[in-house]
Amino acid sequence: MLPSTYLPSVNRLAPPSDPSLEERYGSLHIRLLYHFEHDFYHHTKSLHPGLKDMLALFMNVGFATPYLMDELLAYSAAHKSILGQQTSQLYLSEATRLQTRALTLYNSASPQISKDTCLPMFLFSSLLSQHVIYNVSSNVHNGLGPILDGLTNSTIIHRGLVAIAKASWPMFSEQVQQQLIRSCQRDYMPIPSSADSRGECEVLLSRLNATDMKPESIAVLRSAVENLQDRFDAICTDSSHAMWAAVQDWLVAIPAGYLELLNQRRPEALVVLSHFAVLLYRVAEQWFVGDLGIRLIRLINSHLGPAWEDWLEWPNRATMEQL
Template identity: 25%
Template sequence: MPPRRSHKKSRAGCRRCKSRKIKCDEIHPRCGNCVKHGVACDFQHPEILAEQQSAASAGSPSTPASSIDFRSPIARPDVPAFASPAPLYRPPPTPSLSSTTPAGHRLLELKLMHHYTALTCKTFTFTAPVTEDIWKITVPNLAFAGSQHLADAILAVAALHLRSLTPNDKELIRASHAYMAASLAEYSATLTRGIDNSNAETLFLTAALIAFQSTATRVFMKDELSLGGGAGSQPGEPIKDRNKAAGCYVIPFSWFHSFQGVKAITAASWQYLRASPVVTQVINSQAVLQLDFTSGPETFFGHLLDSLEDELAAMKAPQNGSDIPPARPSSASSQQQNRHDIGNEELIAATRQAYQHAVAVLNWAHKIPHKGAPLAFPATVSRRYIELLEERRPRALAILACFFALLKSMDSVWWLQGMARREVLGVVSLFNSDFFGPDAYREWWPHLEWAMRIALYEHEGAARGEPIPVDVWGADWFAEERALDGQQGNDNYFRHIEMFSQIMSPDNSVPPVPQ
């Protein structure tokens, strides 16, 4: 019997052959088995090895190589979308860029950054051309200097903008969500580590981009009117249950959370931001709030405060379901009742102030909507007003409808397009639902009529930047702008924030991450 031929075991075969447990002929640049089956070989594309190892570590060790997805990480749920998998394979001494980052991923990021600098950055400002250069040049440079949360936020917003041009592009849908998720994660981690002079500027800019993204995402959501739940909901049910059950329309609280986040990050880091020329220019480019707290028919939205005192008086009514005074309380219960009364008085005062302030912002924004003034509403309303929205108070909802109607003035902006019509109709639908009872629509219609008229108005000159006619809108935008400029003098947003920050403790003002 002839001696057995010696066999020299080799460990240099390609990864695919190893996973299939077949002998690799080790031919470069592609082994014979990979050529035969028409698949990629890690001899020719070293990055495939990293892809396979990453996918294998995330899934079952027995996953066949033929089932691994080699698309860009952006398009894959099992691989981190914002950096290529850790290179388990060390490339030759002179590697190409493709050995560390998949080509499709690189091209997408180049496409997104180009779109951002060419187009998206121009859609963030309504007033000062100088801020366009900040968003176009300065902000990307700050991201390139090492701010990952800012870089991811830039790419997320650019992907969303491109998606507005091609709504059915699934890669852009995945990219916009994935990049923003990565930005929020890093943003949250940075806040946890603390705000200081080195990160305050980029945190502020990222917060602003998060607010843009949160607002724009609403444009792409399908109509949220649903068939379930309305009949069984009652005003006495928990807020969480009522918001689901009342039936129809879901209030975009993410708007308020994200814009309030910008305000909070500004207050928390103002000691650093006040010395930043970048942030100063962005802030001072905004129209200055000039609020008049006069109530009544002499102001455009004064009617939204009609019968406010009656509503507040109802909050003082006995909670025992009876008009009969309770029995004489003991000393301990009397003290408890006093504390309750004081707390109730504070709540009533906060409610009054919340409504008055919200209406004052509406009156101001109504005069100069073309300057982006309506966007100050979600950023400046009080926490108590947001609570009133969560409780679905009719007055708070009527105010909300008027705010959304103001956005009609910016209908040509991609991230606000169609917003007025959609949201006003949604809010008004709540008054037609079973949640408020049969008389709510008739009672509140006089306060909703203007919002509905504006939301449904077809404005042929909107694309050309023409104002809505005075007889429809109720104010001459440019005449009001000149009048407000004359009253403003040397006042600017910088001074407003300076005063606001003095009454807030930076140590206790770290903003929450938007939901």
């Protein structure tokens, strides 16, 4: 399977636009490049170890890889859109346009992983994995449906990132490997035994066991919940970096059957998602996440109604300060 098949088609990610691909960059894009290298760094350096060196790597590789440069600028425009209301829509529209163009270039190239392509492919998917979460977050006012579709799509991106990373790692130079290790340090400990678990999902597991769903559906939901509990248990710090790692890990690990139940809008699957939203709530200081977690919990509460209040008790309590 080609690595590019992990990435969404342009139409699935955003409405296509029709700019000529011969038109490349103008003064706006120079400003976005400056923002990525300077302002973005100052806004986010406290959350990301080794960020300065990573930004330089992104830019150096981007200058030689058009699809990466387009996504880099799209990512910068998305970040800039959250900084000022007067220009927010301008930058948001440009972020969508550039991301669409980046995906068009990537899908047209359909690159195979090799020593020459592995690094730009990895960097591209790294940016895209965060950018698609921002797309979900910025779409939160359009209701629950678009959020669920966006999160489902994001699992494809995150799984693609992991697949590309695993295949590419042996091909990276030692210098690049060390740079990535420094920037991806995780405040994680080995997953503890069940006796050491804090039990965030314990009540939910008990409720699932008592439902009248088909056994195979219960098994799928239990698998998703048990993995989510592992993510909670493995976090040994309140740092946003560790929380985001837990979010990514769960998006990669959830079974396909759970996504099917989620697409069917099964209440039990939505309750599981509300527990995951607590992780999103705890990583709100990541610019591309923002208030996605708390809004998702509110939307699920509204969608399910009073009949499911008991099932939603823990997510509501865990985010009580903002509900």
